[in-house]
Amino acid sequence: MEYIRITSIDDPLFKQLHQLMQDVFPPEEVLEFDLWKEPLEDPGIRVFVAVHNRKVIGATEYRYYEDFNVAMTDFTIIGQAGLGIGPFLANKRLEDLIYLASINGNRLYGMFAEIYDPYRVEHYEFGGVKPMNPYVRREVLSHLGYKRLDFPYVHPSWNNDGEAVTGLDLCFLPMEARVNEVQTELIVKFLRRYYSVLSNKPESWHAMIENLGANDKATLLPI
Template sequence: MEYRRITNIEDPLFKKMHQLMQHVFPPEEVLEFDLWKEPLEDPGIRVFVAVHEGNVVGATEYRYYEDFNVAMTDFTIIGQAGLSIGRFLVQKRLEDLNSLAAANGKQLYGMFAEIYDPYRIEHYEFGGVKTMDPYVRREVLSHLGYKRLDFAYVHPSWNNDGEAVTGLDLCFLPTDDNMDELQTALVVKFLKRYYSVLSNKPKSWNEMIEFLEARESVALLPI
């Protein structure tokens, strides 16, 4: 299996990856094809695919913020069972992030991720791909060490229509597994940077930011 980076929408692998995303994720979670041009060309956004026998069978997008020394996992797609795609992507991603942190003269502090909570919202559309079942994904991420930030989380729709997307938790994978809280200053700075591309924020998102800014820290809880 190959770990291949995509930096251009003209790359034939990108078309296959985008089709896989449309097959797996709800429509509001998938950026339109043409809107990927700038993100793919952004050196800070790292999009990799797992290629098996010429087919894209998995993908992951993430980014590393040098000034925060944290990463964000945008998404991970396991498109086929029986190939250990998840383990392959996790290992390759961590190797890449550790090298980026080392080049920054640091040890990676941790990694954010948005995780669906099927216990709150029972029905999610994931294209019938069993490996992407939200119950399975949540448990896998728990096994990896992710912890839930203890506040009601919403995020702006990637349609940039001002709608709030709910039913997810903002989680964090600390390098130090004994960490039980996170400074809200880091959370707020990260969220503002991450969603700066979306100009139309919902009111509930702004209220969430205000809630966090009024606190010094937020607990990290099991998921």
């Protein structure tokens, strides 16, 4: 299995990746093909695919914020069961992020991720791929060490239509097990940066940011 970075929509592997995203994710979570041009060319956004026999069978997108010393996992896709795609992607991603932090003189502090909560929203099918089942993914991420940040979370739809997407938790994977809370200042700065590309955010998102700013820390809880 190969771990290959994609930096252009003209890369033949990207066509396979975009189709895989459409097969797996809800429509509101997938950017249109042409809108991927700038993200893929952005050096701070890292999109890698798992390739087996010249076929894209998995993928992950993530980014490292040097000034925050944290990462964000945008998505992880497992296209087939029984090939070890999940561990392959998770290990390769972590190796890359540890390296990125090290060349900036840091030890990676942790990684954010949005995780669907199937106990609140049960209709997510994710293309019928069993490893992508929200119950399975949530348990796997828990085993990896992710914890839920203790506040009601919403995020702006990637359709940039001002709609709020609910049914998710914002989670954090601390690199040190003793970390059991995160400064809300870091969370707010991260979310403002991460969603700066969307101009049309729902009022509930702004209210969430304001409420976060009223506290010093957010507790990390089991997921």
